[in-house]
Amino acid sequence: MNAKRHVVIHPDLPSTAAAIAARLITAIIDAQAARGEASVVLTGGTLGIASLAQVAASPALSAVNWSRVNIYWGDERFVESGSADRNAVQAEVLLSVLDGHGLDRGRVHAMGSTDDFGTPEEAAVAYANVLADEASNEGTAGELPIFDVLMLGMGPDSHVASLFPDHAGAATTGAKVIGVHASPKPPPLRVSLSFEAINSARAVWLVVAGADKAPAAGVALGQTPVTRERVPASGVSGTTGTWWLLDAAAAALI
Numbered sequence: 001m002n003a004k005r006h007v008v009i010h011p012d013l014p015s016t017a018a019a020i021a022a023r024l025i026t027a028i029i030d031a032q033a034a035r036g037e038a039s040v041v042l043t044g045g046t047l048g049i050a051s052l053a054q055v056a057a058s059p060a061l062s063a064v065n066w067s068r069v070n071i072y073w074g075d076e077r078f079v080e081s082g083s084a085d086r087n088a089v090q091a092e093v094l095l096s097v098l099d100g101h102g103l104d105r106g107r108v109h110a111m112g113s114t115d116d117f118g119t120p121e122e123a124a125v126a127y128a129n130v131l132a133d134e135a136s137n138e139g140t141a142g143e144l145p146i147f148d149v150l151m152l153g154m155g156p157d158s159h160v161a162s163l164f165p166d167h168a169g170a171a172t173t174g175a176k177v178i179g180v181h182a183s184p185k186p187p188p189l190r191v192s193l194s195f196e197a198i199n200s201a202r203a204v205w206l207v208v209a210g211a212d213k214a215p216a217a218g219v220a221l222g223q224t225p226v227t228r229e230r231v232p233a234s235g236v237s238g239t240t241g242t243w244w245l246l247d248a249a250a251a252a253l254i
Contacts, residue, residue: 004237007221007244009251013209016247017047020207021054023245024149027203028064031148038148039070041193041201043161044087045153047209047247052094067102070134070145071095074152074198075161076111078120078179078189085187086113109134111191120179123191128177131197142200143176150201154208154233155185158216162192163232169194170229195228195235204238209247217246218253 010016024040031038042048055061077085084090088110095108109130112123134145152160162180163170169180169192176197180190198204208217219226220233221244228235236242246254 004241005221005244006241007246007251007254009246009248011248013047013050013247016207016209016245017050017054020047020051020151020205020245021058022060023205024051024055024151025058025060025064027149028069032065032068035146037068037070038064039072039146041072041074041147041150042087042091043074043151043153043207044090045207047207048087048151048153049090049093051151051207052091056094056097061097061101065102066098067104068107069103070107070109072109072131072145072147073111074150075180075190075192076113076123077187078112078117078123078191079114079187081113081115083113086110120181120189120191122179124175124177124179127191128175131176144197144200147201149203149205150198150238151205151207152198152233152236154206154213154216154220156212156216157184158220158231158233159185160206160232160236161198162190163195165230165232170232170235199235199237199239201238202240203243204236204241205243205245206233206236207245208250211249211252213246213250214252217244217250221254 028038111127117123132143164184226234
């Protein structure tokens with residue numbers, strides 16, 4: 001196994017969500033101790049949102065300076081801004097709580113919706129510009145800010161963010177953010193970080209739960225070489241490490 005790849009297995013979804021929440025709070029505290037602020041990229045999905053709910057309920061919540069946390073998303077459904085399908089809307093389970101703990105909404109960077117843009121590509125360009133602006137504010141070289149932790153779910157087909165197997169987005173190069181059409185999973189229009197942006201993160205966490213994910217996890221973590229175009233989950237890698245945080249059902253075929 002890749003020395004930078006770590007697999008952590010918990011008994012079930014609730015315990016996995018609780019462990020992810022504790023790990024995320026610790027990572028944010030560590031990042032703030034090192035450089036005064038922290039940046040995280042959030043994900044949706046059942047486990048992703050359950051983990052955010054666990055952060056919101058954590059007694060360690062006040063240990064973080066939430067006014068110095070930058071929040072981004074790995075992908076988003078290109079629908080109306082108030083749609084329950086949007087990851088940013090689902091994340092209010094945490095964000096609304098953090099409003100009472102000093103969260104700076106100016107540091108919360110949601111991807112664009114159909115309220116603001118005509119196409120996913122327009123929303124993707126706008127988000128790429130946001131990332132470049134934040135990188136410039138940080139004094140970071142290049143067009144991406146520092147991502148201390150980038151969280152990803154994984155679908156039963158091995159997709160991450162909105163990069164699907166044998167789909168155009170998984171093969172895209174030279175762009176930080178892409179528009180996605182004809183997504184195999186509805187809704188069909190989406191905006192997503194590319195592999196280039198994802199793999200710039202210091203730590204990438206794949207948060208995965210459920211027996212339906214076991215075959216894809218088994219392939220992505222297996223010894224047989226696969227391509228990221230065919231198995232997108234196999235193609236993500238943080239610069240300091242990649243953590244697979246799974247429940248026992250999802251890890252059954254590893």
